[in-house]
Every structure is written in C-alpha cells, then in structure tokens.
Amino acid sequence: MSTNLLFITTDQQRWDSLPCYGLDFMQAPNLDRLAREGLVVERCVVPGAVCVPCRAAIMTGQYPSTTGVLTNGTWLRPDTPTWPALLSAAGRKTAAIGKMHFYPWDALGGFDERIIAEDKRHIYLPDDHVQFLREHGWERPHPTTDPGYFESLGAPVKPWPKEYHIDAFVGDQAAAWIEHNGQTPFAAWVSFPGPHDPYDPPQEMAEMYYDAPIPEPIGSAAELVNKPPAQRNQGQGTLNNAMFQIDPSQATPEQYRRWRAHYYANISLIDEGIGKIL
Secondary structure, three states: OOOOEEEEEEEOOOHHHOHHHOOOOOOOHHHHHHHHHOOOOOOOOOOOOOHHHHHHHHHHOOOHHHHOOOOOOOOOOOOOOOHHHHHHHOOOEEEEEEOOOOOOOOOOOOOOEEEEOOOOOOOOOOOHHHHHHHHOOOOOOOHHHOOOOOOOOOOOOEOOOHHHOHHHHHHHHHHHHHHHHOOOOEEEEEEEEEEOOOOOOEHHHOOOOOOOOOOOOOOOHHHHHHOOHHHHOHHHHHHOOOOOOOOHHHOOHHHHHHHHHHHHHHHHHHHHHHHHHO
16 A cells, blocks of 8 residues: 655645643644644744745745746746656656635645645635635635624634534535545645634634633834834735735734734644545
8 A cells, every 4th residue: 555645735824723732621623633643843844935935945945036936926946857747757646625725725736636725815716615605605815805804803702503614614625525535545735724823713612712812912013113114004004905004013902912813723623624634
C-alpha cells in the first residue's frame, strides 16, 4: 500500500491557539489528536509573512526572493516546478481543496483538480462554495452585511446553518474527496480559509468561548498617541477599504474579547472538519 500525502493548512492561525500549546480551554480534539500522535514543533519560521509569497514558497520549496513572488497579486512563472505537478507526473492523483490564493484565482497550480473556496470576502468570485450555496438557496453576502459586523469591528455572526459556512464546506468537501479517491495513491492540499478575519463563526457556535478565560489584550488604542504617524494612521487603511470598512486600532477591550472568542470558535469549526477528514 502506498503512502498518501494529506497537507492541511489554516489561514492566520496562531500557534498558541491550540490545547497542545497550552490553551487548555480550547476545544480542538482532532488537532490535539494529531499533535499527540505526531510531531509538534516548537520553532517554526515561515518563508514569507504575506499570504501569496508564503503559498508560492510552499508550492516550490523556494524562498520568495527566489520565486520572485514578493507580494499578494503576483504568482509563479508558468515554468516553475511545483510539488503537485511533480507528484501528478509521477502518477499520483492530486487535488487542492479550499483557499489557494493562486493567480488567476481558478488556476490549477499544477494540481489535477480543485474544489475552490477562495475567500469569504471575495463575493465576486463564482467559486465552488458560491455554487454550493446557490444550490441550497443561499448567496454569499459580503461579511460587512453580517449581523454585528460594524458594532464588533469585524467579529460578526454568520446567520447560516453551520454546514454552509465556508470552513465547514472545505472540511466536508475534503472528506468526500478522500472517500471517493482514497483507494488510489493521492496527494491533497486542504486549505481552510479560516480563522482569518472577519471572525464569523456560525450562529450555533458563536458563544462557545464567551465565558472562556481569555487573557486581556496587550496594548490599547491609547498607546497610539505617541507612535509615529505610520502606526497612528494604519487603521485608516482598512477603514477606507471597501473590503473591511473598519478601523481595528480603535477596538475596545470588549471588542478584542469578542474577536478572540469568535476566532477560537472558527478554529473549533475547522477542527470538526479535520475530524471528518481523518
């Protein structure tokens, strides 16, 4: 029996958001199982701090300075070798499921097939998650229209049943793909869009961590007064951006707490999907 490759990633998840790193109140039994039965690293440095350069580095095993992908909005040259293309050429069935941030957005990137769930904020992309929602009578509205978005500065509640959330969709689709293709050698990258902001768990999970012993935030808006203009005005960039329309630098302690509670709930939702995959 051949060894298969299952590569699972999340987007903007801190290392200390899991029980295996000491967050005892966190409910993530499947990720905890992987940590318990596998290898947990204590030092990990990403090759690039921004999404697309980091993904290009993962695809190639090369630093951004080598690939030339230094910012979002750029991508690899078509002749750049990638691991999915090499494994596909060697006879493995390959798939990318979830958010890949390729350019163009629906590019195969060397994979045989994709199930695309690009980003909960990119409502203009007719990806597979959008098609799934429409088949069930839903649309993917912009997160700024979700209940509580502006009051919480970006931590709304998703008003759908849990199974329609983009992270639940990725977990379900990945589990189904492996069930269908698991008898042949495969290599799959499952990439959850969460817990990237906006922090928008489904309604039935939103309150999971409201009473959790979440630590107080480090720093406050008051500290910006004596900072250089670039730091003081950084929040204006998101306030004037149609994708966000909020200034997170002005968050209150209560808003910080809601951010983190919803962030943890998103991770628990992802953990459920990983359980289905495993």
